[in-house]
Amino acid sequence: MRGVALLIPLAVAGCTLPGKRVAAPDSAAVAPPPAWRTATGATAPIAVDWWQGFGDPQLTALVERALANNVDIQAAAARVEEARAAEALSRAQLLPQIGGTVPETQGQTLSPFGTPSRAIGAQPTLSLSYDLDLFGRLRLASRAARAQLLATQAAQDSVRLATAAAAASGYVTLRALDQRLAIARDTLTARANALRIARRRFETGYTSRLEYRQAQAEYAATQQLVPAAELAITRQEDALSLLTGDAPRAIARGRPLARIARPAIPDGLPADLLRRRPDLYQAEQTLVASDLSLDSQRAAMLPNLSLTGSAGVVLSTALANPVGIFTIGASILSPLFDGGRLRAQERAATARRDQAAFAYRRTALTAFREVDDALAGVRRTGEQADALDAQAAAARGALENASNRYRAGYSAYIEQLDAQRNLLTAELSLVQAEADRLTSYVALYQAMGGGWSPAEVSAMRR
Template sequence: MIGAAGILLAACAVGPDYHSPAPPAGDRVTPQPLPARTVATPGMAGDAGAAQRFVAAEAIPGDWWSLFRSAPLDALIRDALANSPNLDAARAALRQARENYRATAGGKLLPGVDGQLGAQRSRVSGLSFGVPGASEEFTLYNASVNVSYTLDLFGGTRRELEGLRARIDYQQYQWQAAYLALTANLVTAAVREASLRAQIDATLQIAADQQQQLDLLERQFALGGVNQAAVLAQRTTLAQTRATLPPLRQALEQTRHQLAVLAGRPPSDDTLPRFALADFSLPRDLPASLPSELVRQRPDILAADALLHQASANVGVATAALYPKLTLTGSYGAEALTPAGLFRSANTVWSLGAGVLQPLFHGGQLSAQRRAAQAAFEQADAQYRQTVLLAFQNVADTLRALDNDAHALAAQADAAAAAQASLELSRQQYRLGAVSYLTLLDAQRQYQQTVLSLVQAQAARYADTAALYQAVGGGWWNARQDPDVRPPATVPAPEAAPEVAPEAAQLATPRATAAGSAPATAAAISARSAGPAVETRQ
């Protein structure tokens, strides 16, 4: 009877009923429509020059990195997922959030029942009864079961549990964000290593060619065919080329150390696979998610949404604190002067009680706490909207980068071909005495620059492709879940997409460029998500 009454009384929960913000309108994240496909660059080693298509409804596999068709990369990522301390920390944080929810649910939704057994030795003065000089010593034994239950009349407990459930969702998406960041960082680091190795190989080949040219000039100088200035100029050019090798090798070693740490190994581990650009295949179909899909796909947006939900629930908790609290208590047991007397029915004691606590005056504390909770909700709403904007900026930047990467590779391929032809022509003309040695040196420098730039342009296509898969969420909703991470009930079907939040992990990662890495930039987008309405019902 009491339980049924409690359920009826608890049917009303004060505070806002949370609804996720509506996704931004629009059918694209860039100001101008994307081309159907990127330009192709024939003649590139492997498929680095292949054209890529932008597909709006492209399904994203959970193991998106497998699209690069690199068995060593697949093995490294599987190993990293099993050994990453970051993922272990995220799993532990998720388990902690779940246990905090269970502790609160068990302690506040159900009555508290305690057993008590005690003995007390006392001496009573007769003065307490108006009998001077009299006193009595005795031992009182007691055994009882005490029950207490606070009815959730205005939903404060349920709002608190709602906030704890939102915290579980937040930690879930934090795990997904850590998972996505780890896999994306591994791919981009592997591409960076391949780029650096190619640049080192190209520099060594250029240095070898320059050494042959220097040997030829020295023989000609010995025969009086050239002056010493030409020999010194060639020696300078060769030394400058060799001087670029230590920074490249340093960047390569740093990238290897990063790969080891990402894989959960010490930097001294030398068992990691070695990557070359030829190890990767360029995915031909690229996902171009709609704005409405992005807010359901990116873990950082979903995490921000969970934090906003938690802030909304906290408003309800603070509101319920202004209302009365009804507590029911009861006890049943026995009191006796001997242990055996506890089992006699005549010594049975019991009590039933009910109490109402209505806050009357707390110096404005409770009202201030509610206003603070409302302000925290507004802050979380603003952070959510900012997270959405930054996420869209990240996607827009990456989509445009992929299109520009294809054009850049085509231009660098033309430049490299022209520089090689110019170098060969300058060599022939120099042998015939038609041009000065300065003209040949200039052709050598141009050729060296174009060769290295061509390697970097090829690597940029792989790195930015990985960045796009990360930017659109990485297909985590299609992935086989970690044993400690359950798919949330709100996860869309494989055709749909996920969401993100403010305190969430940052998704922007560096991409491979030149001798090292450069941070990916992002383009702003004006889409704004409508904030959830806050309604107090009772």
């Protein structure tokens, strides 16, 4: 093969993925990990219960329904069947091809006395052809088809994993929207009480029209948050219904956002856990298939030897006994001049192999980036949520003090209005931060290829 074989170590948190040397262009290198099909590799089914770590039975039911009914998963299964049929067809090319014919003939014969007579005959024959495949062209093509089948199966696993993650994160978003709606309604009730007090104080002449107008404006500003949240909830329910393969419908709720559990993350997750990622295995098998296709295309430029034979019997009313016939022969086919077609096909196969190598390298780097982003997201959104929780608690205290001062006549309405606005902003930001933290957990599960178990972590560390 052209190019130079290099080994590029890819590491996360001090862990590296070892790899075998794979020929690649001089400008890039790829190091696919060996032995992916191990107990903890791509053949091991993706952990089907990682979403149960959130402790919400409705979230679990939603994810399982999506995995059962999602149309993208069903389409991926159909693509797997197509690849399986293509692999079976390539294996069939390695076997002898046997056929048979039974032609019927009619004719006239002349007797020694010159009397014509009609003869009816048949010649059933069996024919056999077999490509010796001296240079492995067909064997390489069969192996390439097998690798492509494995890549297609891994693509189906990728769709399943993405569907489960989308259902889980979509449910978290829905519960966050429910919380926003509850906050908007509670705030609207408080604004209504403030508006009633402002109206009474204005009508008795205790305050100016300005405070009354400010209370009206603030009530209307809060009022529009309710239909906006309800619209977002409807759209989110419709999106989840599509994900589960259903018509638009209401989605059952379980735990509120604040009570959804946050799974524990072990310290120092091994980088070998990334081997369970189906997109990495898909990229590797695509590279293997393109490499084998390149070798098969090169073998097509060499001479090819085929054996052919046929055997049969002649049955006729003009013959006293049947006559057996057979033929056997061999043919050598070698390209002498094809206008550069085979050479152009070989260059195209080389380019496809190089593209697959670059794609594998990018997929591996993307996997490490997604894990690092998800770990950082879990940590930083947790810190942000803790800070916003403290801010919301302080804003509630400030609103209580401002309301008491306003009712006692020690401060203007603008102080209470500012405190209400600060509390609303802090509560909405806290809901968003809690939702972001939970979706970061989902993203980490997806980035690690479907979660982990304590046994897997300890085994890989050993």
